[in-house]
Amino acid sequence: MRSIRQELEAKRDALTSAISSSTRATREGDHRREIVKDPLGMASLTHDDEVVAAVVDTRARQLEEIDRALADMDAGRYGICRECGEEIAKARLKILPFATRCVACQARLEQGLGRAA
Numbered sequence: 602m603r604s605i606r607q608e609l610e611a612k613r614d615a616l617t618s619a620i621s622s623s624t625r626a627t628r629e630g631d632h633r634r635e636i637v638k639d640p641l642g643m644a645s646l647t648h649d650d651e652v653v654a655a656v657v658d659t660r661a662r663q664l665e666e667i668d669r670a671l672a673d674m675d676a677g678r679y680g681i682c683r684e685c686g687e688e689i690a691k692a693r694l695k696i697l698p699f700a701t702r703c704v705a706c707q708a709r710l711e712q713g714l715g716r717a718a
């Protein structure tokens with residue numbers, strides 16, 4: 602359990618610095634755009650900025666999941682499936698340290714989503 606926590610904390614640190622460096626890069630991009638004025642005066646994002654924004658968004662979500670997993674550990678409910686309350690298999694947690702559902706519930710959920718789509 603301790604090793605998963607350490608892994609999560611290391612991941613959280615890496616994500617935090619990745620997010621701040623991406624945000625810095627975006628800001629530098631903004632500065633560049635101010636110099637080279639858009640002839641149409643459009644404030645729309647360039648494709649590169651959209652990619653950066655999407656990456657930051659994904660990382661921010663991962664960061665939330667990690668924070669939640671760490672909070673769950675503190676509360677003593679880490680590794681418990683949110684759907685059925687059963688313990689999530691250790692092997693699954695090794696691969697997906699912030700999984701909140703057991704394999705069976707996750708599969709059921711994904712099947713449900715597949716049907717809905």
Ligand SMILES: [Zn+2]
Pocket residue numbers: 682683684685686687702703704705706707
């Ligand atoms: Zn379950």
